[in-house]
Amino acid sequence: MSNRLIETLAGAAVIAVAVGFAAYSYSRAGIDTVDGYEIKASFNSIDGLSVGNDVRVSGxxxxxxxxxxxxxxxxxxxxxxxxxxDLELPLDSSAKIASDGLLGGKFVALEPGGDIEMIEEGGEIEYTQGSVNLEDLIGQVIYSSTSSSGDQ
Structure with a gap:
């Protein structure tokens, strides 16, 4: 009977540590939302981007x-x-889907333009570049290396 009590207490301790670690990780991850104005942008591909991902200017x-x-x-x-x-973006600003390193998550990178007029609440960024698919790039490299070696 005492073995079951010890195992139950050990299990409860492991769960408590896991919950504490998850809470600590969430608080340090910088996942908080930013209050401000809403803008939009259209992309041909947003692979890997999801709601809650960062929007960054100069990192x-x-x-x-x-x-x-x-x-x-x-x-x-x-x-x-x-x-x-507090951030005003010029009307000719651009947006692209970028990656946090080779295996990192995606984010929207904004590059401010030089226009005098600013994007207003509900406005749209016209100049965009979609997500680059890593698997497609690797496939192109492999295909190009096999086709060039087969020509010789």
């Missing part, structure tokens, strides 16, 4: 992805993002 988090949808007319992926209210 600094300035917002987060708040929604994603498909435009039924153009078949483009439309991303909604919240950007800090």
């Amino acid at each position: 600094v988090k300035v917002g987060s992805v708040t929604g994603q949808d498909l435009d039924p007319k153009t078949y483009m992926a439309v991303i909604k993002m919240s950007v800090r209210s």
Whole structure:
């Protein structure tokens, strides 16, 4: 009977440590949302990007992805993002889906333009570059190396 009590207490301790670790990780991860104004951008591909991912300018988090949808007319992926209210983006700014390292997560990288007019609440970024698919790139490298070696 005492063995079961010890095993139960040990199991409870392991669960408590796991919950504590998860809470600590969440608090240190910087997953908090950014209050600000909402803008949107259309991309041909958003592979790996999801709601909650960062929006960054020069590597600094300035917002987060708040929604994603498909435009039924153009078949483009439309991303909604919240950007800090103290950050004004010029009308000719651009957005691209970037990756945090080779195996890291995706984020939206904004590059401010030089226009005098600024994007307003609900505005749209016109210049975009979609997500680059790593598997496709590797496949192209393998295919090009096998086709060039077969020519000789």
